[in-house]
Amino acid sequence: MWAFLATEVLFFGPLFFGYVHGRAFQPEAFASASHHMHVVLGTLNTAILLTSSFTMALGLRASQTDRSPRLWLWLTVLLGLAFLGIKGYEYTSEWSEAASAAGGEARFYFLYYATTGLHAVHLAIGIAIVSWLALRARREMPIEVTGLYWHFIDIVWVFLYPMFYLLERYG
Amino acid sequence: MSYFLTWLALMVLLALTTASSYIPMGIFNTVANMGISCAKALLIALFFMHLRGASALLRIAAVTGLLWLALLFGLSWTDLGTRPSAPAPIDARR
Numbered sequence: 001m002w003a004f005l006a007t008e009v010l011f012f013g014p015l016f017f018g019y020v021h022g023r024a025f026q027p028e029a030f031a032s033a034s035h036h037m038h039v040v041l042g043t044l045n046t047a048i049l050l051t052s053s054f055t056m057a058l059g060l061r062a063s064q065t066d067r068s069p070r071l072w073l074w075l076t077v078l079l080g081l082a083f084l085g086i087k088g089y090e091y092t093s094e095w096s097e098a099a100s101a102a103g104g105e106a107r108f109y110f111l112y113y114a115t116t117g118l119h120a121v122h123l124a125i126g127i128a129i130v131s132w133l134a135l136r137a138r139r140e141m142p143i144e145v146t147g148l149y150w151h152f153i154d155i156v157w158v159f160l161y162p163m164f165y166l167l168e169r170y171g
Numbered sequence: 172m173s174y175f176l177t178w179l180a181l182m183v184l185l186a187l188t189t190a191s192s193y194i195p196m197g198i199f200n201t202v203a204n205m206g207i208s209c210a211k212a213l214l215i216a217l218f219f220m221h222l223r224g225a226s227a228l229l230r231i232a233a234v235t236g237l238l239w240l241a242l243l244f245g246l247s248w249t250d251l252g253t254r255p256s257a258p259a260p261i262d263a264r265r
Contacts, residue, residue, distance in 0.1 A: 002229060002232040003232060005233070006235045006236030008236070009239075009240055010236055010240060013240045017244055017247055020248075043185070050181045050182065051178065053178075053215060053219050054178040054219075057174045057219045107259070151219045151220045152220075154215055155211075158211045158215070159212070161208075162207075166188065166189065166200075168192075168200070169192040169193050170193050
């Protein structure tokens with residue numbers, strides 16, 4: 001699983017590099033486009049995802065101590081769905097701004113949609129797997145491996161949040 | 172208990188990173204944001220992903236992706252960072 005996660009790091013890598021390059025060469029455009037992000041929703045979503053990692057870890061612990069992990073796993077699914085719901089709302093409300101953006105701002109929006117989109121696809125797959133676990137899993141091994149994947153998605157978001165939402169907020 | 176403390180620490184760090192970005196610190200806003208993100212990632216990796224107490228082999232496997240990413244970033248940046256910037260096609264089009 002760790003080897004797979006290493007390939008996942010490199011899957012996201014080019015998008016991160018594109019961002020670093022854009023931040024270095026078009027800093028003003030990136031900052032002004034970032035001001036259009038919904039910072040409250042982004043912060044809420046970060047808290048939701050961090051909490052979902054917490055419930056996922058508790059699910060694994062439950063399975064290790066011969067208790068049912070079901071409740072924790074469904075809670076994780078629920079938090080994941082809440083994240084995607086809020087993200088979907090953000091996507092639709094930002095779409096018109098993104099479509100009319102030009103230059104460096106267009107680039108910011110492209111990276112924003114591509115990176116958070118790839119992240120959302122990963123999360124959707126994670127939600128499907130955790131749902132399946134909540135229905136079927138008896139042993140701890142599949143929960144542990146899925147947990148690693150879930151926490152990895154969380155770590156990716158931990159970096160995406162300040163990158164896209166928190167540029168020069170004081171301006 | 173350690174899971175709860177990890178979660179609590181993550182929430183505190185989230186509040187710190189959000190609050191810090193409303194204080195003008197120039198380049199140090201980015202430094203603070205990325206530093207806090209690294210701290211959060213480390214907490215998740217050590218406690219939620221159980222790298223604390225994991226074998227050396229597993230820990231090395233866990234950082235291989237980051238090592239390669241660092242190499243590729245370094246090589247790409249020595250190219251793109253050291254020549255005159257030309258607008259990317261996506262920017263030149265508009």
